[in-house]
Amino acid sequence: MRTKHLLSAADLTAGEITRVLDTAAHLAKVTDRAIKKLPTLRGRTVCNLFFEDSTRTRISFELAAKRLSADVINFSAKGSSVSKGESLKDTAITLEAMGVDAIVIRHGASGAPWRLAEWVRAVVVNAGDGTHEHPTQALLDLYTMRQRFPSFEGLRVAIVGDVLHSRVARSNVLALTTMGAEVTLVAPPTLLPARVETWGAAVSYDLDAVLPKQDVVMMLRVQLERQRAGFFPSMREYARLYGLDARRLDAMADHAIVMHPGPMNRGVEIAADVADSLERSVIADQVANGISVRMALLYLLLGGPEVMA
Amino acid sequence: MSKRTLLRAGRLVDPASGHDGVADVLLDGAVVAEVGPGLEAAGAKEVDCGGLVVCPGFVDLHVHLREPGREDAETIETGSRAAALGGYTAVCPMPNTDPVADNAGVVEMVAARGREVGLVDVFPVGAVTLGQRGVELAELGAMARSAAGVDCFSDDGHPIREARLLRLALEYARAFDAVVADHAEDASLTDGAQMHEGEVSAMLGLAGWPAAAEEMVVARDLLLAELTGGRLHLCHLSTGGAVELVRAAKARGVRVTAEAAPHHFTLTDDAVRSYDPVFKVNPPLREKADVEAVRQGLADGTIDAVATDHAPHAREDKEVEWSAAPPGMLGLQTALGLALAELVGPGYLELPAAIERLTAGPARCRRLPGHGGPVTPGAPANLTVLDPAAHWTVDRARLASRARNTPFHGRELTGRVVHTLLRGAFTVRDGEAQR
Numbered sequence: 001m002r003t004k005h006l007l008s009a010a011d012l013t014a015g016e017i018t019r020v021l022d023t024a025a026h027l028a029k030v031t032d033r034a035i036k037k038l039p040t041l042r043g044r045t046v047c048n049l050f051f052e053d054s055t056r057t058r059i060s061f062e063l064a065a066k067r068l069s070a071d072v073i074n075f076s077a078k079g080s081s082v083s084k085g086e087s088l089k090d091t092a093i094t095l096e097a098m099g100v101d102a103i104v105i106r107h108g109a110s111g112a113p114w115r116l117a118e119w120v121r122a123v124v125v126n127a128g129d130g131t132h133e134h135p136t137q138a139l140l141d142l143y144t145m146r147q148r149f150p151s152f153e154g155l156r157v158a159i160v161g162d163v164l165h166s167r168v169a170r171s172n173v174l175a176l177t178t179m180g181a182e183v184t185l186v187a188p189p190t191l192l193p194a195r196v197e198t199w200g201a202a203v204s205y206d207l208d209a210v211l212p213k214q215d216v217v218m219m220l221r222v223q224l225e226r227q228r229a230g231f232f233p234s235m236r237e238y239a240r241l242y243g244l245d246a247r248r249l250d251a252m253a254d255h256a257i258v259m260h261p262g263p264m265n266r267g268v269e270i271a272a273d274v275a276d277s278l279e280r281s282v283i284a285d286q287v288a289n290g291i292s293v294r295m296a297l298l299y300l301l302l303g304g305p306e307v308m309a
Numbered sequence: 310m311s312k313r314t315l316l317r318a319g320r321l322v323d324p325a326s327g328h329d330g331v332a333d334v335l336l337d338g339a340v341v342a343e344v345g346p347g348l349e350a351a352g353a354k355e356v357d358c359g360g361l362v363v364c365p366g367f368v369d370l371h372v373h374l375r376e377p378g379r380e381d382a383e384t385i386e387t388g389s390r391a392a393a394l395g396g397y398t399a400v401c402p403m404p405n406t407d408p409v410a411d412n413a414g415v416v417e418m419v420a421a422r423g424r425e426v427g428l429v430d431v432f433p434v435g436a437v438t439l440g441q442r443g444v445e446l447a448e449l450g451a452m453a454r455s456a457a458g459v460d461c462f463s464d465d466g467h468p469i470r471e472a473r474l475l476r477l478a479l480e481y482a483r484a485f486d487a488v489v490a491d492h493a494e495d496a497s498l499t500d501g502a503q504m505h506e507g508e509v510s511a512m513l514g515l516a517g518w519p520a521a522a523e524e525m526v527v528a529r530d531l532l533l534a535e536l537t538g539g540r541l542h543l544c545h546l547s548t549g550g551a552v553e554l555v556r557a558a559k560a561r562g563v564r565v566t567a568e569a570a571p572h573h574f575t576l577t578d579d580a581v582r583s584y585d586p587v588f589k590v591n592p593p594l595r596e597k598a599d600v601e602a603v604r605q606g607l608a609d610g611t612i613d614a615v616a617t618d619h620a621p622h623a624r625e626d627k628e629v630e631w632s633a634a635p636p637g638m639l640g641l642q643t644a645l646g647l648a649l650a651e652l653v654g655p656g657y658l659e660l661p662a663a664i665e666r667l668t669a670g671p672a673r674c675r676r677l678p679g680h681g682g683p684v685t686p687g688a689p690a691n692l693t694v695l696d697p698a699a700h701w702t703v704d705r706a707r708l709a710s711r712a713r714n715t716p717f718h719g720r721e722l723t724g725r726v727v728h729t730l731l732r733g734a735f736t737v738r739d740g741e742a743q744r
Contacts, residue, residue: 089628109630110503110514111584118585130632132514170514193511194519 001300005124007113009135009174017175021143023296024289030067031292041070044101044302049091049116050127051077051107056262056287057127057137061104064294070302073100088112092119102302105129123301131165137261138171140293142179144286145216148257152179158210159201160186160242161220161269164193164231168261169220173201186210188242190231207242211251218259219244219269235268245271249280257282313337314733315350319358319694323365324665325672325682334363336690339732343686358694361727364664365682366398366429366691368671369641370490370568371465371544371616374400374431376422377415378407382712383621385419388641389428390744391619391709393736395641396667396726398691399680400429403465404436411436411447413455420457428736428744430691432677435459437478437489441467446478453485460676463490465544466591470496472529479539488566488675490542491530493551494592498522503632505578505593513581515631518593524550531558534565542674543567545618547592549602556611566674567606568616571640571647574603576716586627586634587716590620593636607666608657614671617644621712639715642708646722649697654723660697679732690733699725709742 001019003011012020030038046065048058058074065072075095088107095103102123105113110130117124128134142152149155157176163169163185176183183201185192196203204210211217222238232238239245244258252258258270258280266272275281316334321344323329333348334341343350374388385402392400402419404410410419416433423431435452439445441464452459462482469475469491478489499518504510506517527543531554534541546552546569555567572590577597580588588594606612620637627634648667652658658666672681679689705718729737736743 087625087628088630107630109632111632112630114584115630130514131516165514167514170512194506194517195508195511198508199511 005113005117006135006297006301007117007124007126008133009138009171011135012175012178014178017139017142017179020139020293020296020300021146023300024143024292027295027299028292036067037069038067039069040299041065041068041302045071045073045099046102046104046298047073047075047095047100049075049095049103049105051112052128054106054128057106060287060290061127061294063291065298067291068295068298070298088115089119092116096120096122102298125297125301128167130167132167133171134167135171135175136290136294136297137168138175139297140286140290141172141218141259141261142175143289143293144259144282147285148282149215152176152181155181155216156184156214157181157216157218158184158186158214159218159220160207160244162191162222162226163187163196163220164191165226166220172218173199177201184210184214186242188232191226207248208251211248212253214252215256216259217244217252217256221261221263221265222269239268243269243271244274246273249274249277252280256280259283259286261286313342313350313353315348315353315355316358316363316692316694317355319361319363321363321684322661322664323682323684324661324669325365326685328684329661334684334692336730336733339690341684341686341688341690344684356728360696362660362695362697364693364695365668365684366680366693366729366731367396367645367667368399368677368680369397369617369619370401370614370671370674372400372402372619372641373405373621373637374402375621376406377418379623382623383710385422385431386426387709387711388619388621389423389426389431390742391641393428393729394709394726394742396645396693396695396729397429397641398693398729398731399432399677401432401434401461401675403434403463405441405466409436409440410434411439411441413448413451413457416452416457416459417455427731428742429731430680432675433457433459434465434490435462437462437464437469438474443467443470443474446474446481449482449487450485453487459487460485461488461490461542463492463544465490465492468492468494468496468526472533475530476533476537479533479537479541483537483539486540488540488542490544491526492544493523493526493530495522495526504581504589505595507578507596509578509581513584515581520548520550520595520599523548523592524554527551527554531555531563531565535563538564541565545570545573545592545616546603546606546612547573547595547599549599552602552606552611556606559611566613567611568614568671568674569603569607569612570616570618571644572638572716574600574607575647575651580716584631586629586631587638587714589631589634589636590618590638591636604652604657607652608662613666613674615644615648615666616671617641621710622714624713627714637714639708639710639712641710643703643715643717643722645695645726646701646724647717649724650722690730692730693726694728695724695726697724699723701725
């Protein structure tokens with residue numbers, strides 16, 4: 001990997017993304033064994049530095065690091081000195097002094113991992129920053145797509161919902177366009193970023209018009225606070241226009257799959273019977289794949305050339 | 310006989326009189342005694358200015374000196390020193406201090422402290438509304454009639470939301486022939502905004518501050534200036550649309566003046582990609598076309614003045630996540646170098662015009678007796694001598710400000726202040742502050 005840290009999905013070339021996915025596939029076999037551990041990162045320390053609650057992402061990273069035999073520290077902002085007003089910089093200096101090798105950071109402020117990377121020698125992995133990016137989510141999403149489709153070239157992926165505030169959307173658009181997929185963003189105009197036309201993705205306000213042509217439909221979580229801020233009139237209207245229900249599922253191609261980064265608002269952006277559809281929904285696969293992909297990343301970022309040799 | 314100094318053989322650029330040519334300038338004590346070629350001045354101390362430019366001391370309409378309240382970031386003393394080193398002889402600190410400069414006591418304290426330091430003339434700007442809260446007018450009369458003689462009021466940093474209140478301020482200030490300087494920002498469009506809204510903000514996941522939020526308030530302010538006949542000054546124009554609105558208003562005779570900051574004719578929102586809050590400023594860094602428009606506005610005089618919006622912040626306040634950092638950047642010591650590099654170098658303005666925007670231009674926006682030229686016999690000797698060809702590299706550790714938040718650290722600039730004189734006394738000599 002050319003990059004020292006994984007801050008943005010844009011840090012990775014197509015070749016590197018493929019390498020991460022291939023490595024993840026290889027490591028996935030480990031999780032099928034009775035003893036799910038590799039000695040690769042023995043003696044290395046990974047810190048999960050979470051300033052926002054995200055139990056699922058933290059557990060996924062924790063399992064990934066532990067399966068590679070790394071020592072794992074969980075540093076949650078709640079109940080730590082951060083809640084007493086310690087700055088991100090002081091936290092960084094503290095972790096650095098403790099000799100941490102990698103820091104997995106989740107933070108509510110866009111760009112916080114970039115700041116952290118300036119202050120530490122450790123490898124920094126962005127586990128979600130504000131309304132910006134969530135590159136490991138994009139990689140696990142690509143991994144999940146690759147399990148179903150032979151190639152990303154020309155793969156049609158619709159990303160539906162609150163693109164404006166979604167770190168999942170940004171990272172996926174970057175990674176998918178790098179891999180040659182055809183991305184369509186579907187949202188009400190108020191939830192699309194300024195100059196979204198420069199993103200290299202198609203844009204539509206009409207979910208029904210887009211659905212039949214897609215191989216992958218990725219639903220984004222919509223938050224009640226966005227409705228309160230006036231981005232759309234009501235949750236009910238949102239669900240009616242942009243929610244994926246059984247009727248819309250029927251309009252999709254037979255081979256098309258449904259994805260969601262979780263946590264889901266059942267009945268809003270995704271109906272329960274769609275989320276639980278055994279034929280179409282790969283949402284549980286996404287969770288399982290998250291561990292393998294994060295193992296691959298830690299392995300490639302921390303293992304260095306001596307491990308890959 | 311008072312002390313006489315002869316500034317020998319410099320290129321005197323004096324926009325207020327239109328003079329541009331080699332001349333000697335003889336100072337007698339605090340005032341200019343004589344201007345002309347080959348002056349005889351027996352007994353005067355000669356300062357060789359060959360190859361250098363002699364001009365009126367620079368005037369900064371917009372600085373934050375942080376005193377009282379945030380003396381850990383800047384004081385009137387450290388800010389005055391930075392100003393003198395930047396070639397300034399007059400600065401106008403904004404009222405967003407703690408306590409707010411919304412009464413005679415605070416503005417008098419700021420002015421008195423400025424006099425005590427004695428490195429530049431400090432002309433405090435008073436708040437338009439009590440506590441800059443935008444609810445009720447502050448006692449503009451008390452500040453105008455105070456020892457500080459305030460002739461400019463602004464709620465800088467806090468745009469005046471209510472059109473009615475701004476209307477009243479513009480009208481009321483006429484009683485003192487004072488200027489109301491507005492920070493043009495529609496707060497309902499910038500709630501939570503972190504940077505300019507555009508392609509970069511969208512990619513960075515930072516809430517955007519659209520150009521329209523500035524332009525609609527500029528338009529409103531211009532209409533109110535027209536309605537009231539009051540004197541309006543627009544702070545730090547940053548968008549092409551804002552420049553165009555002012556251009557059109559001036560063409561139809563509205564009493565308006567405007568300023569632009571060096572960072573707005575130098576940097577674009579591209580710099581934010583680093584997420585380093587040293588690039589966070591309000592109004593935000595805009596796009597290439599806006600930078601171009603600001604340069605054009607300065608070139609054709611739509612924008613009267615370069616004003617730095619010098620805004621020191623303590624290190625711990627900037628060494629944080631982007632969204633947690635306050636906006637603002639240092640400017641006093643880099644304004645000249647940037648004006649030469651970004652305005653004169655590429656040919657937007659000739660050197661005399663650039664100097665005009667740093668001297669006579671800003672002086673015209675307010676009543677700042679003795680500043681901005683002309684450099685004529687009897688005038689106070691507030692002068693700057695600069696070397697337009699000298700190269701230097703910005704080193705934040707060596708700036709005179711207490712704070713370090715310059716976005717230009719490491720940048721090579723051409724054009725350096727050699728001497729600054731305030732009423733005939735060197736505040737800076739050979740690039741060194743004299744106090």
